[in-house]
Amino acid sequence: MFHLVVEEGQAGERVDRYLAANAQDLSRSRIKGLIEAGCLLCDGQLLREPAAAVRVGMALVLTVPPAAPATPEGEQCVAFTVLYEDDDLIVLDKPAGLVVHPAPGNETGTLVNGLIAHCGDSLKGIGGERRPGIVHRLDKDTSGVMVVAKTEKAHLALSEDFAARRIDRAYLAVCWGVPAPASGEFEGAIGRDKRDRKRMALTERGGKWALTRYRALQLFGTGATLMECRLATGRTHQIRVHFSANGHPLLGDPLYLRRIPAASRQLPAAARAAALDFPRQALHAARLGFTHPCTGVELSFETPMPEDMQALLEALAES
Template sequence: MTQPKSDLPDASPDRRTVTVEAGEAGERLDRFLAAKLDDLSRSRVKALIEQGMVSDDGTPAGDPSQKVKPGQRFTVTLPPPETAEPDAQNIPLTVVYEDDDLIIIDKPAGMVVHPAPGNPDSTLVNALLAHCGVSLSGIGGVRRPGIVHRIDKDTSGLLVAAKNDLAHASLTTQFAAHSIDRAYLALVWGVPMPPAGEVSGNIARSNRDRKKMAVVASGGKTALTRYRTLGRHGSLVSLVECRLETGRTHQIRVHMAAIGHPLVGDATYGGRRNRGTANQNTANQNTGGNDPVKTALANFPRQALHARELGFQHPRTGERLLFRSNLPADIQQLLDLLGIISPNGLPGGN
């Protein structure tokens, strides 16, 4: 656990001066400045120009598309980042890695990532605002963490957030290019056949229930999940690793349910598999039976899904980073009861 950093903002504007060299003539102003000031995205530079925060020897440069000339001297004024609307809250976080550009969090199940109706506070964003404090230089001029991907409230595991425009732009590009390594561990009903394969199918909002996602025959967004079975308990449940080639809402939950192997504990996509186990558990109790495996499976309170692996190229250094997270106690205890060996503690498991 880590302690929150100071959240007192620096009220002084940041002024930077850039001179156009002979070989840089003819570039668009916004592109030229973004290349020179590598911690600012081009969209951020464009906004600053349009706000009158970029001057050419004291004269506001109001056109982002103007061509720069040799010897021009531009001053860029960065106002102090605005305070983010969500409140900073002192919520303990498990920080896996942190530097000036980004932070990796091992999120517990039950924590919402971003404030929204129904979850206005106590989110990961609230916690990051308190933890990171002044190290957040601002995303688009607002002192806030850049959330470039999310994991569901009841999914545990690794998540990266950007601290500045440079990191935010780079990570967003990597996610869009599907160059991020993401592996999840899931406990699913049944035994997938074949034991390793891939699930493809466009995902969109369900026509029957707009709160759910579904595999659709037309429209939607392309989605691809690669899976492999790591262990199983007879024919009842299996531990699978799922690697995402795309990142759609509820992708693993939807894809595994689509091939007949929904996640244990998934009340949204589990269908009759979860309800059937619960009914069997009730029948066992009513007749004096006691099957600890079925009881544990029936009572598991969330989808058994953990974001175990996260890899990407560092936005500033270009170094390839890879992080792994061990299974949380609730899923590990369930696997122990099932007699399934998890990757925790094995080579490559940490």
């Protein structure tokens, strides 16, 4: 536990930079994580903003929890469907509701915990640790196909292919309203929302360029549309941000759907109720294609929408 009082000449500095200069043996990135995890008190009040400025006389108390094991423990109870597996990689169908990687608030019960238990000694090691190599992620409440590396070689090769956009990815999404035109592209740089750090947003400065190609597969009147989305890039929340920013947020999206859409009034009562009650973003990673990093064989995997999304489409179709 570090107890610090800001002195003359240090006022105005970011609190994470101030702590990095004064808290021995802690990197700035580690301090930033601790602040965001709720480990910093400022004059007795919780402070979670690393960019907050310090002032003279401010009393800071930074609590560093005991170090956790470098490798999360395996857990047999984590459920997912294996689509393909060999010595180099594993392809799986992630269910909605499953967090991919341990993080504050989700230290156990993640996909990584389940993969460690499932793969066992077949994990050769990534970065000196016996752990799965997470090449890409799906949001907790997004379902669908993922590939995970089991060796350092596979991890590096797959990461390069994702970065170079050599991966075939298709998603199914249900959005409010009907985008016009019915097929096209959503483009715009995506960065952290300055007003809400949990959200991403289109930004003119500081974001990363993103491109989503879409086409309508099924219209439910003018109230909702089943879309196929192809990613040219892989930014955090990309599909959710692009559709929301263009006036067609995904059904059930807890972050980017802040009010009842006007398009909902175009649906019959039963369909409208089903759409408004859908408990997660209606998004499924339906297809993933890539070149095997060790054999060079072209692989492609597709999974159907989970039962909750299928039931949603049936309710909408009755309109």
